[in-house]
Amino acid sequence: MIEKIAQILCELISIESISSNSNLDIIEYIEQILASSDVTACRVPSPDGRKASLLATIGPADRAGVVLSAHTDVVPVEGQAWTVPPFAGVIRDQRVYGRGATDMKGFLAVVLSAVPRLKAAAQAVPVHLAFSYDEEIGCRGAPDLVRALMQSVAPPALAIVGEPTTMRVVRAHKGKVARRLTVIGRTGHSAMPHRATNAVDSAVAIAHALRGFADREVARGGDAAFDPPFTTIHVGSLHGGSMVNLVPERATLEYEIRTMPGRDAGEILARIDELVARERDRLRDSAPEADIISEELSAYPGLDTGADAPATRLVARLASDTQPATTVAFGTEAGLYAEAGIPTLVCGPGDMARGHKADEWIGFDELAAASAMIDRLAVLLGRPSADWMRE
Ligand SMILES: [Zn+2]
Incomplete structure (x- = not known):
C-alpha cells in the first residue's frame, strides 16, 4: 500500500503545479486515476479557463456525505537551497522528498490511492x-468549488481538509x-513640493494609522488557544517614488488582517475604508485628480468548529488523536466549507514546519497514518446507520 501511495506522490510532485502555472496537467492526471476506478469527476474551471478545481462524488449523492x-x-x-531536485519525487530513508510532499500532495496521494477502497x-x-x-x-479556487459542491449534492455532514x-x-x-492600496498624487520638482501632492507621504500616514488599529486589536485581547491570541493587522509592503529630487506621484501599500474567530473583518475594513476616504479627501484639496484605489488580493474566513462538536469527536476517532x-x-480552505454550513476539521499527514521550505519531505509512517484514517472512514461509509456521525 505504502509503495502505491509513494508512487502516486512522486508522480504528483513531478507535475510542477506551482500556483503561477496552469494546474490542468495535474487535474488530468487525477482524472485518469479516478477514471481507472470508474469514478467520473467534474471540473470547476477558473474564470480565465487556465486552471480548474475537480469534484468527484463516490456513492449516493443524495445523502449527507463526507468531503475530503x-x-x-x-x-x-x-x-531555496534544495539538495534534491524539487520536482522529481525522490525516495530516501523511508521518506518522499519534493515540493508539495507535505503541503499537500501527500494527503492527495493517500486519497487517490484509496479510491478503489472508497468506491467499494x-x-x-x-x-x-x-x-x-x-x-x-x-x-x-475554493469558493467556486464549494459552491459547485453545495449545488450538486446533499449538504455534506463533514469535511476533512487534509x-x-x-x-x-x-x-x-x-x-x-489582504488588500493593496494604490495612492495617486501629483508629481513635481522637489524644490517646489507645495505645488505637488506626495503619494509616499500619504501611504506612510496610512501605514502609521494601520499600526494604531493593530495596537487596538492587541488591547482587545482574545483567546489563548491562538498564537498570538489577538487579531493582527500588518503592512507587508510599501513602495513609492523613484528619485530624491522628484515628488512621488504614486505609492502602493499592501496590508493584511488576520482575524480571530468571531472578530468581524468587515468592521475593521470599514474603519480602514473611512481612514482611506479621509486621506483621499485631503489629497484632493491640493490635487483634484488624486485618488486612493483599494483592491482585494485575497480573503478567506476563519474556522471555529466546536471542541466538543460531533464532527470534531468523529475526526479525532478516525485520526486516532486522543488529545484535545x-x-x-x-x-x-476549511473556513469556506464551514461557512457553507459543513462541520469542518483540518487533519492531514506531515508537518507544516517542513512546508514551503527546501528539501520538503514526508515520511512513509506519516502517509501510512493518513491512509489508516481513510480506511477507518471507509468502514463508516459502508454503514447504513442514519446516525453514523455520532457513533
Ligand atoms: Zn497547503
Missing part, C-alpha cells in the same frame, strides 16, 4: 473529493483579508 479536501497547487522553489465502501454514505487550485495565493497537521485534529484558525482538538496559525 486538498489543494493541487504548490509554492515556488526559487531562492461508499454504499450508504457518499464521499466527495474536492481538489482546488490557487490555495497558496489566497484560496482563490493540510499537514501531523494528524492532529485542528478545529480552528484565523481568517485573512487544537488550533493552527496558518489559514486553510
Whole structure:
C-alpha cells in the first residue's frame, strides 16, 4: 500500500503545479486515476479557463456525505537551497522528498490511492473529493468549488481538509483579508513640493494609522488557544517614488488582517475604508485628480468548529488523536466549507514546519497514518446507520 501511495506522490510532485502555472496537467492526471476506478469527476474551471478545481462524488449523492479536501497547487522553489531536485519525487530513508510532499500532495496521494477502497465502501454514505487550485495565493479556487459542491449534492455532514497537521485534529484558525492600496498624487520638482501632492507621504500616514488599529486589536485581547491570541493587522509592503529630487506621484501599500474567530473583518475594513476616504479627501484639496484605489488580493474566513462538536469527536476517532482538538496559525480552505454550513476539521499527514521550505519531505509512517484514517472512514461509509456521525 505504502509503495502505491509513494508512487502516486512522486508522480504528483513531478507535475510542477506551482500556483503561477496552469494546474490542468495535474487535474488530468487525477482524472485518469479516478477514471481507472470508474469514478467520473467534474471540473470547476477558473474564470480565465487556465486552471480548474475537480469534484468527484463516490456513492449516493443524495445523502449527507463526507468531503475530503486538498489543494493541487504548490509554492515556488526559487531562492531555496534544495539538495534534491524539487520536482522529481525522490525516495530516501523511508521518506518522499519534493515540493508539495507535505503541503499537500501527500494527503492527495493517500486519497487517490484509496479510491478503489472508497468506491467499494461508499454504499450508504457518499464521499466527495474536492481538489482546488490557487490555495497558496489566497484560496482563490475554493469558493467556486464549494459552491459547485453545495449545488450538486446533499449538504455534506463533514469535511476533512487534509493540510499537514501531523494528524492532529485542528478545529480552528484565523481568517485573512489582504488588500493593496494604490495612492495617486501629483508629481513635481522637489524644490517646489507645495505645488505637488506626495503619494509616499500619504501611504506612510496610512501605514502609521494601520499600526494604531493593530495596537487596538492587541488591547482587545482574545483567546489563548491562538498564537498570538489577538487579531493582527500588518503592512507587508510599501513602495513609492523613484528619485530624491522628484515628488512621488504614486505609492502602493499592501496590508493584511488576520482575524480571530468571531472578530468581524468587515468592521475593521470599514474603519480602514473611512481612514482611506479621509486621506483621499485631503489629497484632493491640493490635487483634484488624486485618488486612493483599494483592491482585494485575497480573503478567506476563519474556522471555529466546536471542541466538543460531533464532527470534531468523529475526526479525532478516525485520526486516532486522543488529545484535545487544537488550533493552527496558518489559514486553510476549511473556513469556506464551514461557512457553507459543513462541520469542518483540518487533519492531514506531515508537518507544516517542513512546508514551503527546501528539501520538503514526508515520511512513509506519516502517509501510512493518513491512509489508516481513510480506511477507518471507509468502514463508516459502508454503514447504513442514519446516525453514523455520532457513533
Ligand atoms: Zn497547503
